[in-house]
Amino acid sequence: MKRYKTLASCCMAVACMAALLVVLTGCSSQQSYTPPEKTPTLSSPTIGKDGTLRVGVNTDNQPLAGQPSSSSKIVGIDVDVAAALADSFGLKLEVVNVGSDAESALKEGTVDIVMGIDKSDSSTSFWKSDAYLPTAVALFSAPSNTQVPTNVVETKIAAQVSSKSAWAVTNEFDKATFSTTDDLKSAFAELASGQVQYVAADAIIGTYAAHSAGDDVHIVALMQQAGGYGVGVSDANTDLKQAVSEALATLTGNGTIGVIETKWLGTALDLSSTPLTAGATKSTDAGATVASKEPKDESEGENADGDAAPADEGTGAGDEVNAGENAVQPGDVAA
DSSP: OHHHHHHHHHHHHHHHHHHHHHHHHHHHHHHHOOOOOOOOSOOTTTSSBTTEEEEEEOTTSTTTSBOOTTOSSOBSHHHHHHHHHHHHTTOEEEEEEOTTOHHHHHHHTSOSEEEEEETTOOSOOSEEOOOSEEEOEEEEEOTTOOOOOOSSSOOEEEEETTSHHHHHHHHHOTTSEEEEESSHHHHHHHHHHTSOSEEEEEHHHHHHHHHHHTOOOEEEEESSOOEEEEEEEOTTOHHHHHHHHHHHHHHHHTTHHHHHHHHHHSSOOOOTTOOBOHHHHHHHHTTOOGGGGSOTTSOOOOOSSSSOOOOGGGSSOOOOOOOOTTEEOGGGSOO
8 A cells, every 4th residue: 555655646746747847848938939020021122121111200290200308219109100010011110200301201212101291281292191190170178078169159278389279279269368388288287277268289299298297188179170190102102002001901990000099199089070160160161171271381380398209108208119029210220
C-alpha cells in the first residue's frame, strides 16, 4: 500500500510540473509574440516611397495636427487617421508638416496625400475625398438649454475674436449681446459663469476645447450647413484616389474613425441631425452657406486656450500621443 501511495505522489508531482510548464510556456509566448507584418497593397509609382505612406498635415490646425511643446512629434486627429490609413495599406507612416500649402506639397511630390482638407475649399485643383470628419460653425450651450436662438429675442453669445464664428454671429444676430474673448477657454468660462447663453465656435475646435477643460456643454445648433475635412490626392493619381476612398469608407464603417474622434473630442462627432439657425436655413435655401460669404481677409483661426498644443486624450497635458505603431515621424526619417 505504501508503494502505491509513493507512486501516486510521483505521478501527481509530474502532472503539476507539466501543468506549470504549459503555463510558463504560454506566458513566454505571449510576451514574445510579434504580430506579422501586413503585405503592402500600394507601391510606386502610386506612392513615392515603397513601404511608406507620406502624409502631409498642417501643424497649425489643432486639434487636427500640432506639436506639443514637450515633444518634436506631430500628433492629432489627422495623424491618427493617417496612421489607420497606412495600416490598412500595410505601410509605414511618414508625417510631414506642409503648413497651409497642401497644393504645392502634392505637386512637388513631397507627400502622397494631405489630411485636413476643407471640402468647401474650391481654390484647390487636387482631388478631395469624402469627409472623414464633419464640422461647421456651431453654437454651444449648457445641457439644460436646448433652445435654438433666434434674432427676435436678445441673446448673449461669446466667440473668439477675429474668427469665422465671431463673424457668423455678428452677421446673423444683430440683437445679440456679443462678447469676444482671446480664446475658447475664456469663452466657455463665460458660459459656465452665466455671463453668456451660448458660445459660437467651430464644431471640432469647440468640442475639443470643452472636452479638454472638462466643460459640460453640447451643440445646440449649426450656423451653417455642415461641411467637413477630407483627404487630398493628386487628381492624376487614380489608383491612390480609389484606395484612399475605399479605405476611408472601411475605417468609417468599422468604427475606427469614431474611436479616434472620441479619443480627442470625448465623443464621435455627428452633426447630421443637428438643427440649423434661421440664418443658416436661409443660406441653405438660397444655395449658399454662411461660410461662402465670409470676408476673405477675416482671420479663421480659433484655439482652445491660447497657443496650447494638442493634448493626449484631450486632458490638456500636452503630452505625446501614440499615432500608431507603424508611424514614422519627421525626425525618424534619414535626411
